Amino acid sequence: MNQPPVVEWTEADEPRSARWRSENGTxxxxxxxxxxxxxxxxxxxxxxxxxTALLWRGDFHNARQLLTALARRIDRRPRKAPPADVTQAFHVHRAAQNHRARILGMLLVPLDATLAVPLHRAPDVREACTRAYGPAEPATGETAGETEATATAAEGTDPTASLVSLRELLGLIGANEWRRKGVEIPALGGDRIHPHYGVFSPARGEYVDLVAEAPLPADELAFDIGTGTGVLASVLARRGVRRVVATDQDPRALACARENTERLGVAGQVEVVEADLFPAGRAPLIVCNPPWVPAKPTSPVEYAVYDPGNRMLYGFLNGLADHLTPDGEGWLILSDLAEHLGLRTHDELLDAFAKAGLTILGRHDITPRHPRARDTSDPLHVARAAEVTSLWRLGTADRGTSGTP
Structure with missing residues (x-):
């Protein structure tokens, strides 16, 4: 078993150490x-x-103010005009985001053995931390009694304590509020989906609307590949599909989808299973909403946005024909943002369909409604403003083409 990473420092002329927590692997x-x-x-x-990281020992609210002050200093740095080439602009934008995250991640706060923040005026973060990190545990390889004895013997060092960046902690708090309140889904009659930490929130509802409105080829069985929160599986069940097999390989997503389908009253129709892409068997309808941009993710939730090398996209396409029934349809929900960013061409996508033995049966488009599509100060505004999200209806090549790309 890998030992958890440890951060070491000197405080009051004494060596200190604690477990290091970082969800993005920093x-x-x-x-x-x-x-x-x-x-x-x-x-x-x-x-x-x-x-140099700064371990905060003062008032928690003042730590938040300092984080805001650091962000202002980053934002007021002189910026060069964005490159004319949109692909280069995307890479410059990602580099700036990573730089910002690195600087802001240098402000650290402690967590005690119960995952509470032992600072003045700190909020109760134990629920948020437990949901993200799991239950508080003694130091690896020690019983609780041994931990207590070791902590007493080592002055100023508690092996059950940990450090986390304040920026990450605030993200945990925000994610926990999303989980509590949920996201209203019009396609579910206004019912809510409650995303878990690290599972992509369906806040952009246009892709959900596409699945809610496209004509169903059959209602006996559907596969939902990479289900995430379970929102698309739930929409299909509410539309009358009698059985939906929803797959994912992320334990957080599996737990999230099971919880949401139970809350929505469709757990009897939706079976959530662990799988890398497809479950066993064939279905007349297979739905997949892969990450839309072929780039490297830098945090857990970004795995729902960035798909290095188009792994999930091409994996779905290349396996689709083997899991469709003869007259079945595969629904690929995909934004063309990557095309506008120069990261994938339209012809490359069509070529991937052909190489996978698939034909286009139809296509349904929708334009984004999120505010960033109208934000002219966004360095990627030109690409975002042109973005279209499509539901591609795909069949096996021997069915013939009835739609237009």
Missing amino acids: PPPRRVVIADDRTKADDAYRAACEG
């Missing part, structure tokens, strides 16, 4: 200094830019 910082309510934002920003 390594523990090599240098850590103590910061508190007396720390000036300019000093904190300079240290963060130099790769």
Whole structure:
């Protein structure tokens, strides 16, 4: 078993250490200094830019204010005009996002053995942390009694404690609020989907509307590939599909989909199973909403947005014919944003259909409704404004073509 990463620092002239928590796999910082309510934002920003993390020991609300101050300093840095080439603009934009995340991730807060934040005026984050990290545990390889004895023996060091970036912690808190409140889905009659941490929220409802409105080829069985929150499986069940097999390989997504289908009263129709893409057998309807952009994700939730090398897209297409019934349809829900960003061409997509032995039976389009499509200050505005999301109805090649690309 891999040992959890550890971050080490010196405090009050004593060596300290704690478990390092990072959902996106960021390594523990090599240098850590103590910061508190007396720390000036300019000093904190300079240290963060130099790769030194700041472990906060002051008031929690002041830590949030310092994080905001760091963000302002990043945002006011002189910016070059975005490259004329949209693909280069995308890569520059991603690099800027990563730089921002790295700097803001340098402000750290402690978590105690119960996953609480032992700082003045800190909110109760135990539920949010438990849902993201799992239950609090003693240090690896130790019983609770051994942990307590070790902590007593080592001055200033508690092996059950951990450190996390404040930015990540605030993300956990926000995700937990989304899970509590849920996201209203018009296609489900206004009922709500409750996304778990690390599972993509169906806040952009246009792709859900496509699945809710396309004509069903059959109602006895459907596969939902990469179900995530279970929203599309639930929509199909509400439309009258008698049995839906929803697959995913992420344990968080599987738990999330099961919880949502139970809450929506469709668990009797929807079977949620762990699988990499397809379950066993064939179905007359197979639905897939893969990540839309072929780029590398940098956090758990980005795996629903970025698909390195088009792995899931091409995996779905190449396996579709083997899992469709003879007159079945595969519904591919895909934005053309990658095409407008120069990351994949329309001809490459059509060629992938042909190589997989598929033909286009029809296509339904919808334009995005999210605010970023109208935000002219967005460096990717030209691509976002031109974006169209499509539901491609695909069949095996021997059916013939009845639609137009």
